[in-house]
């Protein structure tokens with residue numbers, strides 16, 4: 149038996165409040181070792197200090213922590229000084245420990261001037277400052293995860309801890325009646341059976357690298373529906389009208405009706421194809437997306453854009469067809485090749501640049517963790533990026549206005565993909581496109597984000613330049629961009645981080661100048 153999570157932190161960090169919230173959320177018990185000590189001694193903590201001294205209290209505390217770690221399976225909060233004991237820190241090494249950090253001002257503001265806290269009885273502010281400095285290294289030594297509680301509510305802290313400990317995040321896209329959930333977690337696939345209502349058949353579209361996962365999905369739903377496995381060519385080679393037609397033939401053979409469901413299992417190319425196949429069959433059947441790449445989770449599978457490529461360009465044929473649900477099983481990322489994980493970070497960084505600067509902070513703080521499919525940072529980055537897209541799409545499903553900001557970096561990025569005959573990863577092209585857009589932003593008098601954009605993309609291994617001598621092809625491809633209206637050329641630029649604007653007044657000279665600046 150072991151606590152689900154152990155909360156440590158200084159006085160005023162909110163351990164007891166957050167601990168009680170988590171216990172209720174998980175329907176488990178909450179235990180506080182300070183309360184255990186007071187109950188066992190039959191007196192308050194201050195009285196223990198006054199009557200028997202701190203050394204005696206610390207001995208009682210060591211025993212109380214050891215007992216709780218061995219006998220409690222819910223949420224456990226330790227007294228602020230418990231980590232001072234070497235023996236306690238040694239015991240905590242085998243448990244999931246979260247450090248709730250708090251800065252001095254907030255801590256003093258929360259605990260007041262020491263009422264009822266023996267260690268803060270004299271000169272509380274100076275004593276608290278010394279405690280924080282003395283104990284912070286010890287908290288960090290034993291913590292698996294640290295969360296700053298300054299400026300946040302206990303509910304927000306509990307949410308973040310729940311996510312970090314693997315609880316699926318559920319993000320709603322659209323309204324309660326016409327929207328859908330995006331479920332993000334280590335085993336999100338298990339939610340699939342919640343979304344098969346009314347279906348007799350399920351066509352599972354997948355490509356070879358996902359054959360094993362698709363087989364697991366088919367086995368998992370096999371007792372609920374008749375499964376029609378449909379293997380499609382991998383990556384961009386599957387995003388064609390011919391492949392879609394072959395899928396429709398398979399649905400016809402299986403007698404697929406409007407109550408049946410298409411399930412896309414794979415990267416963005418598969419989810420785009422699956423969505424397009426579902427959008428057109430019988431003029432629309434439900435699709436459930438099971439994205440297995442970072443990019444598909446944070447972008448392709450969410451938002452309802454479906455489509456295929458044609459010789460004239462990328463994604464030029466398609467439909468808006470929102471899914472019934474999107475299940476982002478983070479566990480599938482373990483087999484995603486690193487270049488594809490890196491490519492997905494481009495769309496995550498994009499979300500940081502257009503809407504959520506915390507994304508940029510997380511990636512800049514630890515680029516390696518951002519690439520690691522098992523890191524808590526990856527889970528948080530996926531959740532934040534999905535939240536950005538969900539908020540934008542909810543307000544503008546068919547890209548009649550604000551949704552265009554999600555296209556940041558794509559005008560030049562899609563042109564790169566076209567010029568390279570879709571041979572380059574979408575995320576890599578978008579990365580180059582974001583540098584191009586940052587240069588255009590500076591050239592048009594907006595914030596200069598070029599260096600920060602280049603630095604963050606380089607830190608995770610994304611390209612930031614493009615060969616020269618290809619302007620005519622690139623310019624011609626950008627003329628076909630779906631954002632363009634009439635003869636105007638529209639770009640999404642940034643007045644500053646999280647301040648996107650859609651403009652149609654970028655001159656050809658500036659477009660060429662920006663290309664020259666990103667040319668390598």
Ligand SMILES: NC(=O)c1ccc[n+]([C@@H]2O[C@H](COP(=O)([O-])OP(=O)(O)OC[C@H]3O[C@@H](n4cnc5c(N)ncnc54)[C@H](O)[C@@H]3O)[C@@H](O)[C@H]2O)c1
Nearest residue numbers: 357383415416417440441443444447448453480483484574
């Ligand atoms: N519809 C939209 O709104 C939208 C948004 C962004 C991108 N897209 C589209 O998404 C596509 C890019 O998606 P992508 O980056 O996922 O590329 P992808 O679909 O080509 O997948 C990249 C490679 O990774 C493999 N793969 C995927 N998940 C895996 C896993 N868990 N384990 C092992 N291998 C795995 C795939 O089989 C493929 O070989 C592009 O076609 C782009 O246009 C669409």
Ligand SMILES: O=C(O)C(=O)C[C@@H](O)[C@H](O)[C@H](O)COP(=O)(O)O
Nearest residue numbers: 447451453463495551554555558630
């Ligand atoms: O969902 C959107 O809208 C986006 O622009 C998201 C993009 O990141 C994504 O690559 C999308 O597929 C591009 O849309 P498109 O309309 O330019 O094909």
